Amino acid sequence: xxxxxxxxxxxxxxxxxxxxxxxxxxxxxxxxxxxxxxxxxxxxxxxxxxxxxxxxxxxxxxxxxxxxxxxxxxxxxxxxxxxxxxxxxxxxxxxxxxxxxxxxxxxxxxxxxxxxxxxxxxxxxxxxxxxxxxxxxxxxxxxxxxxxxxxxxxxxxxxxxxxxxxxxxxxxxxxxxxxxxxxxxxxxxxxxxxxxxxxxxxxxxxxxxx
Numbered sequence: 001x002x003x004x005x006x007x008x009x010x011x012x013x014x015x016x017x018x019x020x021x022x023x024x025x026x027x028x029x030x031x032x033x034x035x036x037x038x039x040x041x042x043x044x045x046x047x048x049x050x051x052x053x054x055x056x057x058x059x060x061x062x063x064x065x066x067x068x069x070x071x072x073x074x075x076x077x078x079x080x081x082x083x084x085x086x087x088x089x090x091x092x093x094x095x096x097x098x099x100x101x102x103x104x105x106x107x108x109x110x111x112x113x114x115x116x117x118x119x120x121x122x123x124x125x126x127x128x129x130x131x132x133x134x135x136x137x138x139x140x141x142x143x144x145x146x147x148x149x150x151x152x153x154x155x156x157x158x159x160x161x162x163x164x165x166x167x168x169x170x171x172x173x174x175x176x177x178x179x180x181x182x183x184x185x186x187x188x189x190x191x192x193x194x195x196x197x198x199x200x201x202x203x204x205x206x207x208x209x210x
């Protein structure tokens with residue numbers, strides 16, 4: 001059921017969990033924003049599904065709890081069972097830590113309907129394209145293959161589809177004629193690191209233009 005979090009304040013900030021799978025550059029931008037601004041949210045825990053990634057060390061360097069909950073080795077008779085078993089462990093930890101919203105930041109797992117049902121409305125993601133165009137894991141490649149002149153990023157609520165949840169905000173980036181996936185990715189990340197904290201500010205303080 002779609003259920004927005006409470007309206008938070010700087011003195012009683014929303015408790016966030018940030019999910020990562022790699023370098024955590026967007027997570028680090030969010031942590032820096034939280035350190036420098038009087039915002040209505042705080043990162044209580046960073047969770048990675050992969051051990052040893054750079055984002056875990058970055059979170060710890062900012063004084064934030066960083067935990068690994070591996071997706072590999074979970075019990076179950078098939079992949080769907082194992083995915084849900086992994087998310088059940090995560091969900092139990094979120095409840096234990098009194099998490100109020102989940103921020104996906106380079107989390108390279110497709111969440112199950114079981115998890116989304118429990119967090120819908122309190123679960124947001126940033127995607128490196130102008131949705132609904134170019135969803136999925138290879139957005140930059142697909143943008144360049146299509147010869148698009150504009151790309152960018154989209155912050156959206158997560159639903160059970162692939163990058164199909166309600167769009168919250170977007171920011172455009174021009175595609176250059178000589179762009180590679182890496183160069184386009186780096187330019188898009190620059191605007192992601194500005195847009196995502198801005199949206200989370202509005203999300204936490206009840207000011208989203210819904």
